[in-house]
Amino acid sequence: MPNSGQKIFAALDTTDVEEARNLALRLKGSVGGVKLGLEFFSANGAAGVREIAKTGLPIFLDLKFHDIPNTVAGAVRAVMGLRPKILNVHAAGGPAMMRAAVEAAREAADAQNIRPPLVIAVTVLTSLDDDDLTAVGQTPPAADQVIRLARLTQDCGLDGIVCSPRETASVRAACGPDFKLIVPGIRPNLSVANDQKRTSSPSDAINAGADYLVIGRPITKAPDPAAAARAMAAALTES
Numbered sequence: 476m477p478n479s480g481q482k483i484f485a486a487l488d489t490t491d492v493e494e495a496r497n498l499a500l501r502l503k504g505s506v507g508g509v510k511l512g513l514e515f516f517s518a519n520g521a522a523g524v525r526e527i528a529k530t531g532l533p534i535f536l537d538l539k540f541h542d543i544p545n546t547v548a549g550a551v552r553a554v555m556g557l558r559p560k561i562l563n564v565h566a567a568g569g570p571a572m573m574r575a576a577v578e579a580a581r582e583a584a585d586a587q588n589i590r591p592p593l594v595i596a597v598t599v600l601t602s603l604d605d606d607d608l609t610a611v612g613q614t615p616p617a618a619d620q621v622i623r624l625a626r627l628t629q630d631c632g633l634d635g636i637v638c639s640p641r642e643t644a645s646v647r648a649a650c651g652p653d654f655k656l657i658v659p660g661i662r663p664n665l666s667v668a669n670d671q672k673r674t675s676s677p678s679d680a681i682n683a684g685a686d687y688l689v690i691g692r693p694i695t696k697a698p699d700p701a702a703a704a705r706a707m708a709a710a711l712t713e714s
């Protein structure tokens with residue numbers, strides 16, 4: 476795979492373990508890893524994740540933990556046996572919760588003698604607009620809240636955030652070169668947005684400062700998912 480393929484995490488948004496496993500096997504060698512989220516985890520739990528891990532593909536476990544620090548630390552310890560490469564929490568859970576998550580991940584990695592996962596945060600869900608922020612007592616505009624929470628995430632020692640293509644350049648400018656930016660909402664063909672409102676091509680997202688791209692349907696619904704992923708990786712190399 477071109478090295479740029481390593482930057483792509485394919486979102487396996489399904490409740491069906493066999494479908495996810497088959498896709499993962501087809502994608503192996505063409506992507507850097509796969510993302511499993513709440514839909515997959517709620518249906519299949521840790522056993523389902525282990526099935527996908529057996530393919531050898533790195534896993535971004537997108538469970539967006541948000542609870543009191545002690546509970547989040549316990550949840551992080553509980554999933555560390557699955558050896559995720561990336562896991563995430565909600566920045567809105569606050570500084571103590573974020574620090575507890577990182578500490579738990581690093582301690583568990585040490586105990587297992589493995590490299591710690593990237594612990595990243597979700598700042599403002601891209602489904603929320605300024606009116607929604609006001610409704611939940613947060614200060615709009617959303618773009619400013621993203622930067623506030625990105626800086627807080629960095630201060631708490633986390634590795635990065637998930638952000639939309641639209642926010643990537645401003646977060647990169649605010650948080651510097653070492654902060655990891657994981658970017659969904661990627662469309663190689665911008666005319667096919669599905670339900671995504673703020674999309675970007677793979678190369679525009681990388682040029683704006685993305686470290687990893689999360690790509691779902693443009694890969695998983697393609698007639699040949701591995702070929703689609705390889706074409707996107709090749710386009711990154713050319714850009």
Ligand code: C5P
Pocket residue numbers: 486488510512600601602637638639659660661669671689690691692693
């Ligand atoms: O199919 P598609 O490429 O739109 O999938 C994008 C993936 O990234 C989905 O798993 C979606 O839940 C996730 N995601 C997103 N926007 C965010 C955070 C996560 O699209 N802000």
